[in-house]
Amino acid sequence: MLAAKQSFILREVEEGTGAAIGLEEDRSAMQTGLRLWFADLPRSHSPIVTLRPVGLNRFRATLTFGNFAADTIGQMNRADAEEVQLARALVASVAHSADVRFTADQSLETWRIHDGSFALSAEKRKIAGRFEEDALAVTCRELVIPILAAMAELYGYDPVEEQVTPAGEVEGELSISTIRRRERNPRNRLLALRIHGERCQVCGFNSECHYPGVSSIIEVHHIQPLSLLGEPRAYDPSTDLIPLCPNCHRAVHTKRPLPWSPDELRAMYHD
Template sequence: MLSARQTLIREELEVGTGAAIGMAVDGSKTRTGLRIWFADLEERHGPVAELRPHGLKGYAVTLRFGAFAGEVVRLIAGAVPEDVHLARALIASIDNSVEIEIQGQDTADWKITSGDFRMTAIVRNLPRDPEIALTQVSRDTIVPMMAAMAELIGYDIIDEVDQGEPEYEGAELVSTVRRRERNPRNRLLCIRLHGEICVCCGVDPRATYGPAGSIIEVHHLEPLSLRKEPRPYDPAFDLVPLCPNCHRAVHTRRPEPWSLDELRELMADPMGKAAL
């Protein structure tokens, strides 16, 4: 069953983590499992998630590190607080019905300091349909676990740099904001916490466009370039989902975008009649 659905699992993971995924069927135990890792690191040099049936209607996911993962573990140990916060938030977003155990650590403030790190998630009472069950455990458990590792390692999607004149001083910071908005883990966590309905106009792209509706965008409520004082970045509170139209409309005012309340007022009174 697992071997026949590797494509499904790989697609979910690559979208959620922003990294290429490698995997192999593991028949070394009584119940066949699947090993999953980041393709560029190879199985021995990075984190590996082992997916295996558990009980009658469940799966166990065990995350550990390969035998030669010392360099990657050192890289993770030096991750900046912002990346650590997002990684922990991704794990915390897993449904409470999933039993998570982090060997020797509290699940709220875990950290990776050695290759002995191990995280286990037990998912029970899944739907009887094998494909639905595997899709659910992949999307809701394996994806956030591997996405947390991708964030700590530092996989990023880098936007092309605009070649035109900067619109104002600090254009380099604006580029950083755009890159963070494109971070697939930011988008993943924002959607897991807030859903895929635009918080401004209420449109649900999936309900409108069906399979083509995965177009919700992620918006920083307070652009990083405009912060007067540094403060911890929290995707759970600093990001909201917007449809492409509302997101573009918010950014038509520069350097400070329209607030969501201001945009709602404009939408309610587009001709400015209320001011007359």
């Protein structure tokens, strides 16, 4: 039954990780699973997450590496401290709803990928209607996406910066802005919502409560814009990112160059 949902799962995982994903069936066990890896790498050179139904109401996601992934692992080991911190935070978020286990003596707080023997598994239990799309979407968000997103963070997919011309030039204002990777990385959204939930941190709006069946419209706000940082500093997703509804997000940026702080906006907000 899982094989029939390949297109749905692929779309969910690509949107959540911000990476192109390869996918194939895995029939090596009693229940058919799906293997997912980074499509710009041969499967044998990539981290691989295998999603498999277990028992009657469980899913297990297992991370392993292809037989020829030594160069990929070497690149991951060159990740800087910030990327390692974010990768660990993504994997730690899986433990909120699933049992996470590592090989050898690795721990949730200090794990590191030294070679191809590294593996972790995450098992989510008591999933009602586990093959229905709503349940599969939650399973992807809670198991597969955070694990692959952590690997993408270590591997370093996105360019550091990009030059863009904002829409303001239409009114005669020609200027160039630098958008850094963290400001558009879809993994930011994933991590912020895993840490803070999907409720606006200013007005309390929750799209799932107000618009049942509509995909989340909550947005993620960088409290201190990266473009205004004078010097690099440690990046803490638990304090640097907050979820805001579209109205509050737009309101917070009406003040320039520094946006209103969340506390300032809360003080102005009225039901």
